[in-house]
Amino acid sequence: MIGYIFRRILAVVPVMLIVAVFVFLLLRLTPGDPAAILAGDAATPAQLERIRTSLGLNEPIYVQFTTWVDQLMHGNLGISLISNTPVAQMIGQRIWPTINIAILTIILSVAIAVPMGVVAAWRHRTWVDYAVMSFSVLGFSVPVFVIGYVLIKFFSIDLRWLPVQGYTPPSQDFGKFLSRAILPCLTLATIYVALIARMTRASLLEVLGEDYIRTARAKGVKERVVLFRHALSNAAVPILTIIGTGFALLIGGVVVTESVFNIPGVGRLTVDAILARDYPVIQGIILLMSGTYVFINLLIDLSYSFFDPRIRY
């Protein structure tokens, strides 16, 4: 077990290394002069030179790479081309709203999606099942921001139940945080719920056909216990896996949702960086998000044996 954990953690290293190389090469292999692309059409030679020095583009490529990796190892993600502040610091200032929204979304999604999938599998081929599956297909087909705007229109503009946009930190006023975070979280959760509900239903359907389920029912175990204790715990591994891989969707969704709801998080930072062509910031966010994604999937991988004790390494 310890050996497995160790090997699994070690396997993350090459993945992150290739991600880093890739992100590094992305800028350098772009056809044309990267500095000219980032500076835009109206750039003066002085501006170009400043960008080149800032990104170290005048050095030979292997020197650029070693300095870059060395900086990364020290937690230095580079300097913003626009504000001249360290990227790590910029992300640090914006990370909390994103983390809070993401955590709330994951809790909300799992709390909605898993029971939905369980009921759909339990009532297989009834209207409940069709409704869940229709929702899940629909959730994949509507862009995140359209969902966001529909929710704003309905709950904030028409019904006036919730504030339209904005963000309050939970430490400041938890109630206000919730009332402002609930729509963004619902928006983000839609596609995630669609994904998890679909997978829960599919893996539960497989398990519900097993003999031990029939035995449990035959000896008079309550249906609720059969579904959630006997069946769900045996269907947990694929559900966990999809929560992990679906995390990438969540990251993409965060970027969009934060702009729709005007939340000052990393997603907004990304959009601002795109509009300003602030490449070091985009690069830093990509590295951070990829790292988070890999880390979350690592945790999920390691948790398999907890959820399914049959899995031994």
Add this chain to the structure above:
Amino acid sequence: MTAAPQPVSGMQTVLGMLSMPKGLRLGVGPTIAAIVLAIIVIASIAAPLYIPHDPLAIDALHRLKGSSEAYLLGTDAYGRDVFSRVMMGGRVSLFIGVGAAMVSVALGLFIGLVSGFFRAADALVMRIMDSLMAIPSILLAIALVALNGPSLWSVISAITIPEIPRVVRLVRSVVLSVREEPYVEAAIALGSSMPKILWQHLMPNTLAPLIVQGTYICASAILVEAILSFLGAGVSTEIPTWGNIMAEGRLYFQIKPMLIFWPGLMLSLCILSINLLGDTARDLLDPRLKKREA
């Protein structure tokens, strides 16, 4: 492809099923999806023939008007006709979807065939693909557009590159299972050339899953285009796409939500139809998958 005309039940789970009189049976869901998609595709391709206004013509006197006889869906903030823009935008969005699907399937097929067949290449290629998959696709696409400029091809390649690893994995898994088949070993023993074995013996096995994967990529590409445009990293705003129209509409959302609603509706209907047809194709082409993923 042995698409045996057997009853399709995958769509039962979505919209219920009616049996067609005879021959190939298709559920109501897929039939409606096919009709809707056909209408959208034909209407988009033929758009220049019937749209009443130039989708780019700015008219300061008719800004943000509601629907009227002259402007079926009203006008946007620059006085441009929303109906003409949405229909013309469909052309570009569909082109991006189909283009991204074809390019990523073609490149993924090539890399997957080589990687699945040559053990030496496999380990390295798969590590690179795993790492590519670790980068959230929207962020990767954003970076690519930021670097390559907002042209149509740059957006297509930005959507394509994050999809390639998924195609590679699919193709590789098929190749790995087929390459041990006696007929492939026979071909090797007979001295067939490597390209011939890859193309004639291995490639046909990947077609069925690739068609399914291709439809999903097409749907997701249209969606990603909209998201990229919305974030300001899409095709330049001179070219109307569904994403662009919505991106421009967001500023006026509180006054005129229809600017987002109409292109959003077209886009969602289109993606929904493609996804439903993809599910149907999956069930038809690979009945084994249906049981597991339903």
